[in-house]
Amino acid sequence: xxxxxxxxxxxxxxxxxxxxxxxxxxxxxxxxxxxxxxxxxxxxxxxxxxxxxxxxxxxxxxxxxxxxxxxxxxxxxxxxxxxxxxxxxxxxxxxxxxxxxxxxxxxxxxxxxxxxxxxxxxxxxxxxxxxxxxxxxxxxxxxxxxxxxxxxxxxxxxxxxxxxxxxxxxxxxxxxxxxxxxxxxxxxxxxxxxxxxxxxxxxxxxxxxxxxxxxxxxxxxxxxxxxxxxxxxxxxxxxxxxxxxxxxxxxxxxxxxxxxxxxxxxxxxxxxxxxxxxxxxxxxxxxxxxxxxxxxxxxxxxxxxxxxxxxxxxxxxxxxxxxxxxxxxxxxxxxxxxxxxxxxxxxxxxxxxxxxxxxxxxxxx
Amino acid sequence: xxxxxxxxxxxxxxxxxxxxxxxxxxxxxxxxxxxxxxxxxxxxxxxxxxxxxxxxxxxxxxxxxxxxxxxxxxxxxxxxxxxxxxxxxxxxxxxxxxxxxxxxxxxxxxxxxxxxxxxxxxxxxxxxxxxxxxxxxxxxxxxxxxxxxxxxxxxxxxxxxxxxxxxxxxxxxxxxxxxxxxxxxxxxxxxxxxxxxxxxxxxxxxxxxxxxxxxxxxxxxxxxxxxxxxxxxxxxxxxxxxxxxxxxxxxxxxxxxxxxxxxxxxxxxxxxxxxxxxxxxxxxxxxxxxxxxx
Numbered sequence: 001x002x003x004x005x006x007x008x009x010x011x012x013x014x015x016x017x018x019x020x021x022x023x024x025x026x027x028x029x030x031x032x033x034x035x036x037x038x039x040x041x042x043x044x045x046x047x048x049x050x051x052x053x054x055x056x057x058x059x060x061x062x063x064x065x066x067x068x069x070x071x072x073x074x075x076x077x078x079x080x081x082x083x084x085x086x087x088x089x090x091x092x093x094x095x096x097x098x099x100x101x102x103x104x105x106x107x108x109x110x111x112x113x114x115x116x117x118x119x120x121x122x123x124x125x126x127x128x129x130x131x132x133x134x135x136x137x138x139x140x141x142x143x144x145x146x147x148x149x150x151x152x153x154x155x156x157x158x159x160x161x162x163x164x165x166x167x168x169x170x171x172x173x174x175x176x177x178x179x180x181x182x183x184x185x186x187x188x189x190x191x192x193x194x195x196x197x198x199x200x201x202x203x204x205x206x207x208x209x210x211x212x213x214x215x216x217x218x219x220x221x222x223x224x225x226x227x228x229x230x231x232x233x234x235x236x237x238x239x240x241x242x243x244x245x246x247x248x249x250x251x252x253x254x255x256x257x258x259x260x261x262x263x264x265x266x267x268x269x270x271x272x273x274x275x276x277x278x279x280x281x282x283x284x285x286x287x288x289x290x291x292x293x294x295x296x297x298x299x300x301x302x303x304x305x306x307x308x309x310x311x312x313x314x315x316x317x318x319x320x321x322x323x324x325x326x327x328x329x330x331x332x333x334x335x336x337x338x339x340x341x342x343x344x345x346x347x348x349x350x351x352x353x354x355x356x357x358x359x360x361x362x363x364x365x
Numbered sequence: 366x367x368x369x370x371x372x373x374x375x376x377x378x379x380x381x382x383x384x385x386x387x388x389x390x391x392x393x394x395x396x397x398x399x400x401x402x403x404x405x406x407x408x409x410x411x412x413x414x415x416x417x418x419x420x421x422x423x424x425x426x427x428x429x430x431x432x433x434x435x436x437x438x439x440x441x442x443x444x445x446x447x448x449x450x451x452x453x454x455x456x457x458x459x460x461x462x463x464x465x466x467x468x469x470x471x472x473x474x475x476x477x478x479x480x481x482x483x484x485x486x487x488x489x490x491x492x493x494x495x496x497x498x499x500x501x502x503x504x505x506x507x508x509x510x511x512x513x514x515x516x517x518x519x520x521x522x523x524x525x526x527x528x529x530x531x532x533x534x535x536x537x538x539x540x541x542x543x544x545x546x547x548x549x550x551x552x553x554x555x556x557x558x559x560x561x562x563x564x565x566x567x568x569x570x571x572x573x574x575x576x577x578x579x580x581x582x583x584x585x586x587x588x589x590x591x592x593x594x595x596x597x598x599x600x601x602x603x604x605x606x607x608x609x610x611x612x613x614x615x616x617x618x619x620x621x622x623x624x625x626x627x628x629x630x631x632x633x634x635x636x637x638x639x640x641x642x643x644x645x646x647x648x649x650x651x652x653x654x655x656x657x658x659x
Contacts, residue, residue: 010433010436010465014463017462175449176448180446181448183410183442184440184446184447184507185463186413187414187415187440187442190432351415
């Protein structure tokens, strides 16, 4: 075995040990377990709720009393028609609560009038209204409001995971500086191995949580019979996962390096805010500009927003096949540069305790 | 043998270490003394590879140190600390494994060390729940858990309770007895004097003296003697070749021009009456230190 091999081995071993500790300590934290469980429950609850409301809206049958010729109404599937002999009888039925509304002859252009107790029955009114025919000249591939929800979903998941685990990694860096254990660590392993282990460990955790959420969402959709949605979403979810993996490494390295500049937990906010902004901007962009092609195209190539922007364009069908690959290359290249700069900042700041280290000093060493 | 050769380190315009060279012999307890800011911690950090030197080399048994060699070093930094929320034994195993030990060896070492330091019962407690004294023991364990072949301790006695000091002393002797080079810095020169085989004195980033403690004391010896007699010793002042430095009734501290002059004082004292004591005075390391760093 050559010396280079031994060194690579040592580096990998050390990084794995560090990552292993990060994961184990986090899984032991009650706060982490509880917040993950709540997030998971929220996802399952929203899917179940969606299915229940969806079902009740689709299968609801309105009970109506009809005076006069009831045959034409009886053909409407969502109406449960009771024949009434007179307007007075129909009114009785409505008042008694036996039916929700009554359709009686009226003087208007429709020739009918609706009797209801205290509120206009909107569903019934809509059912009986005449809707003009609509022809779209440029029909969208996907349903607009659904597209918005998909974008929002990607945005929220990325934003939550990035802030949650970004903060976690920042805290774990500062914990080692604040408790001074970092000097012992650095006498055993290189600062790079320490940084690599932290990034890997937290990426695994973030990934694990997202896979769990995704699995819960998919199982939930299938069980509640909403699996038709899955087919449309599939490719963009796969790309989201790929982009997330690389994008998260980029952010994790930035969070870790930023946190290495300070020595106290109270100071974390001041150095991680700029990084937090980089995570927040794409989130707000997707909320406000999800239907703007130009914004989305730009987002899909900027490394910090690509994990949201590119899967969104894939879902909307506006991305060519090579675009995610190109964007992935851009983000990979950025990640390499940031990790190199970050590990330099990290190595040079770890032993400087006390006042905040200036970023230029940290780069210079 | 650990050898430093012309190790130089600058922080900006300030030269923290200026061509620092010294040796730490196998099995030798070497005390590293110097004032605050003299360069002790910087030197130790460079030995451990935590800091990089601008120039100069650190060698172990003749070959330049690499990362793999340094994993066999034990280090207790001046700034103490462990993971507060990690269990003691778990933490020691983790540190031992970072130094390259297998899980099984790491666990065996940690258990043995905790037993020896009287921490076995607290093995599954978190560090933050330990008393201060036990935290210090855990810190000592952290420096030793991977059975280091070289031991570097930065101010190992500062802030220790007397029991922990004894523990550390015993451990240092043990490690040195196994043939490991041991370097430790200390402000407490009396401890260094009592304990060390060798001494390195550093001031302003320069080594002012290094080598065997005995030799250092001999080299810096002066011909001073203490005499304690039953009667008044005022007559010592009149002896030829004698300068009295301190005098109090039957006690006299004097400097003699040569050994013969000192012997003459002893003979005269015996003629005058009983002599309680007559001895050459060893200068303490503290005195020599003050002189050397000037």
